[in-house]
Amino acid sequence: MSNPSKAPRPEGAAPHLEVIPLGGMGEIGKNITAYRFEDEIMVVDAGLAFPESHQMGIDLIIPRIDYLQQNAGLIKGWILTHGHEDHIGGLPYILPRLPRVPVYGAGLTLGLVREKLSEFGIKDGEVDLREVDLSDKVKIGTHFQVEFFRMTHSIPDNAGYLLTTPAGVVMHTGDFKLDEEPSDGKTSDLARIEQAGKDGITLLLSDSTNAERQGRTVSEAEVARNLETLIAGLKGRVFLTTFASNVHRVQNVINIAHRQRRRVVMEGRSMIKYAQVAQTLGYMELPEPFLASDEVGGLQDQQVLYVCTGSQGQPMSVLSRLAFGNHAKIALRRGDSVILSSNPIPGNEEAVNLVINRLYEIGVDVYYPPNYRVHASGHGSQEELATILNLARPKYFLPWHGEPRHQINHARLAQTLPRPPKRTLIARNGDVVRVSQDDFKVTGTVPAGAVYVDGLGVGDIGDDVLLDRVNMSQEGILIMTAVLHPTPHVEIVSRGFVRANRELDAQIRKVALDAIEQGLREKKRLEDVRDDMYGAVRRFVRKVTGRNPVLIPLIVD
Amino acid sequence: MSNPSKAPRPEGAAPHLEVIPLGGMGEIGKNITAYRFEDEIMVVDAGLAFPESHQMGIDLIIPRIDYLQQNAGLIKGWILTHGHEDHIGGLPYILPRLPRVPVYGAGLTLGLVREKLSEFGIKDGEVDLREVDLSDKVKIGTHFQVEFFRMTHSIPDNAGYLLTTPAGVVMHTGDFKLDEEPSDGKTSDLARIEQAGKDGITLLLSDSTNAERQGRTVSEAEVARNLETLIAGLKGRVFLTTFASNVHRVQNVINIAHRQRRRVVMEGRSMIKYAQVAQTLGYMELPEPFLASDEVGGLQDQQVLYVCTGSQGQPMSVLSRLAFGNHAKIALRRGDSVILSSNPIPGNEEAVNLVINRLYEIGVDVYYPPNYRVHASGHGSQEELATILNLARPKYFLPWHGEPRHQINHARLAQTLPRPPKRTLIARNGDVVRVSQDDFKVTGTVPAGAVYVDGLGVGDIGDDVLLDRVNMSQEGILIMTAVLHPTPHVEIVSRGFVRANRELDAQIRKVALDAIEQGLREKKRLEDVRDDMYGAVRRFVRKVTGRNPVLIPLIVD
Numbered sequence A, B: 001m002s003n004p005s006k007a008p009r010p011e012g013a014a015p016h017l018e019v020i021p022l023g024g025m026g027e028i029g030k031n032i033t034a035y036r037f038e039d040e041i042m043v044v045d046a047g048l049a050f051p052e053s054h055q056m057g058i059d060l061i062i063p064r065i066d067y068l069q070q071n072a073g074l075i076k077g078w079i080l081t082h083g084h085e086d087h088i089g090g091l092p093y094i095l096p097r098l099p100r101v102p103v104y105g106a107g108l109t110l111g112l113v114r115e116k117l118s119e120f121g122i123k124d125g126e127v128d129l130r131e132v133d134l135s136d137k138v139k140i141g142t143h144f145q146v147e148f149f150r151m152t153h154s155i156p157d158n159a160g161y162l163l164t165t166p167a168g169v170v171m172h173t174g175d176f177k178l179d180e181e182p183s184d185g186k187t188s189d190l191a192r193i194e195q196a197g198k199d200g201i202t203l204l205l206s207d208s209t210n211a212e213r214q215g216r217t218v219s220e221a222e223v224a225r226n227l228e229t230l231i232a233g234l235k236g237r238v239f240l241t242t243f244a245s246n247v248h249r250v251q252n253v254i255n256i257a258h259r260q261r262r263r264v265v266m267e268g269r270s271m272i273k274y275a276q277v278a279q280t281l282g283y284m285e286l287p288e289p290f291l292a293s294d295e296v297g298g299l300q301d302q303q304v305l306y307v308c309t310g311s312q313g314q315p316m317s318v319l320s321r322l323a324f325g326n327h328a329k330i331a332l333r334r335g336d337s338v339i340l341s342s343n344p345i346p347g348n349e350e351a352v353n354l355v356i357n358r359l360y361e362i363g364v365d366v367y368y369p370p371n372y373r374v375h376a377s378g379h380g381s382q383e384e385l386a387t388i389l390n391l392a393r394p395k396y397f398l399p400w401h402g403e404p405r406h407q408i409n410h411a412r413l414a415q416t417l418p419r420p421p422k423r424t425l426i427a428r429n430g431d432v433v434r435v436s437q438d439d440f441k442v443t444g445t446v447p448a449g450a451v452y453v454d455g456l457g458v459g460d461i462g463d464d465v466l467l468d469r470v471n472m473s474q475e476g477i478l479i480m481t482a483v484l485h486p487t488p489h490v491e492i493v494s495r496g497f498v499r500a501n502r503e504l505d506a507q508i509r510k511v512a513l514d515a516i517e518q519g520l521r522e523k524k525r526l527e528d529v530r531d532d533m534y535g536a537v538r539r540f541v542r543k544v545t546g547r548n549p550v551l552i553p554l555i556v557d
Ligand SMILES: [Zn+2]
Pocket: A082, A084, A153, A175, A378
């Protein structure tokens, strides 16, 4: 790993900052960004990502932090933009591996982090969480000054920040939409962005998630109005699912239920957890207490509204159990209504579709986007991205929080504006992006990528293991055990290959045994005999079945 | 299997028809429908389906035809609505297992069937293909009279049909949209539908694919105009992908290329195959011959347009190979444009997204829906579905070609119309739907479902094998071979479990050996010793890794 900052700055050279995205650049997920100025490092966020379909059996993915571990002594502080999993979900895995430094974040963000750390058995004293308001300035190390500012998003207390360094000013939007009617009335701090733009922004990092979407993202208030119109017209029980972290959405649903004279029942661990944290910290207000599901007995169907987990079709979620009829306490029936106040995240389409179909089969009424406008993205569309670029007027631009398609469309959008950035880079995780008043380029790379978390294991599964899983999932596995004494014979076991087939098994055993016996006659080494058996069986199986199962040849001498 | 038709009709009972969907009812894919009147059966289509993500390693899925095999002697004829894989893709597997009966279809449909059968080595004489025009009437058996009529869709020569039987008249739309500007000028035969509606339709089966989409589906002509506007503005080479079977789309692209002074190069086996069949049968006209890719040397970039396979992100397709830089002859470069005149079919979103991102990374310009309106569905939306229902005015209604969500929304749409059907059933594959002038109900079921095709195997993979594949893909496999003589020891092999880990292997070997030795001391039977080893290792592995790999315990005595 090259380390361009270790050397002292040459006489007269402009001071420069390094921006080193370790996650979230060229992808949507596991956001983590390091800033380095001379011998000081500041880190932003530490998120997780969910596996793609070829990453089989993986629970979740966290970013590689080799760079931070190798420069652990330089880390002066950490800031958190908001409480979404793709920004804080990696903290329990990452913070314990690095020195204890101040971690700054807003109230709800830190509340969710505390909850998360305690689930992992990490004690309060092991981390140095410091709460900030969303206009606070904090100093990190001697070179970094951070000023938080409010941005609307699909979770409260969401922040962007201005980072002032000797090499220039960086503005990072964080995740955002420019909701003009946010549920708590607290709009994005465009005035601060505009002022910073006038004062001069060297580099802008901005959220590219919806860079391909034209127009503006629908407001949370519009979603609430649509939900209320819909719910007001429903007669039976109502079951609504949404992202548990969308505290404003849940608050709006609670308010709607109250006005529509429905009591609210929360169902599902994560739904209850977020509601508890939000209530405790004052981000959620209940006009009347939640009911437990066994307290609804005296109520009529039209007096109850369940808020459930399961918006992504997760198999163990409440909505899935309801759809498949295996919820312990509640059974759906004709006359019930289910509202999916959500969209499937890419990769979850099939699971959500399955749940929706099962709900239809039960005979309940099902409401979901796009025909019912009961969800809005938390990320701004092209008009909102343009507003930020127009106000910030950055010299340099890094489209962030997006795959290449989103980054590049964000970059192109910037070029169409009246005052485009002087230079835009499409960076990737691990790039060392050097920024100074007169320079903006990638000067090297550091290790970056995915660490797989599976069960209790963190990092004990690599791409080689995943490749084995993919191969076995495609063609199954065939294990041949050749026992040499007293007379050679071969046993066959398979999984996921073909249905039990004695004739085929016998043929394979014969092919394997022929290879073994010939090898023994020729007095080959055992490894070579094993390889011969492997090759003979591979060719035979391919010929008669057209398949390539994973073959495991074992020889017992 | 109950067989309600075997008994002679009771005195005075109204004659009845049985509609028995064996595929395509409650799903989108592998369409096949049987009609039975007394001791005569007529079959419609025989399609295939593509696997869902949990059907791992499966190449394709064909319908179970137990009912047809058990009643093979009653089959009097077969009709084909159009040449899509979900309607004819099962024929090479199914026709050879049943008696030779007349198979009726339009010119292009039969041309594609012939091509397909010959790929499978099925000779012309083995099947009795009979070409019809799309207004022909054919008699099948003594009771079935079939009249084809034209419906627009995303492939030429697409048919609906009227089936007249002693029990009433069935109208089946087949797949359709009501394109008012089809490329060949041949619109859907709404006049025939209207007349049949006036004459009286007992039962309507209609395409539910887009029953959740409001308004009308975009016309093929509109797509062509958008493509031409786009292509006219492009300077470099153009690569366009679409569904190879969409002959009209490809024809339009050829015409656009000609007007824009670009020569066309066809790339990809299926693209070439469909174009050849369509040309040979007069469904495609070339203003000038296709070029081979090694003939473009003398042309400038803006004089060439490649039509490629790969609209679904298939790994071996031309577009994927171009995107990943491993095409043997062509390398994409900045200045090229790629147009995806297609949408991902559900399940292919991730693969298509990967290709699109790689194209962006290469630096080519990429154009695709929805921002560029360069694709339209082949299936009609709610207004078109309503038009059919209003014209046909059926007494009974079976929403077909859809999952439950599509079927039920189609049924609801029908109820909102001025003259709703008297009764609508949401049927599933295998239902025996009894239809007479005064009755419409499900009276029984026959076997129906999926036969998996994998490699050369048809039906040798069942859900048990797939479950093994899913389990191995999630947690890997661990094989323990216990050798008892001369002294007991245990060997461990794993795939897809964890990275090579000597310490863990040693621990597992010890746990296994302890179990073995204890069992031998207690003089247990070998099966019980093996089960003990299995149980001990399962508990140990779960405790230390949090995982449940597939465990294979082998004992060599
Ligand atoms: Zn977020």
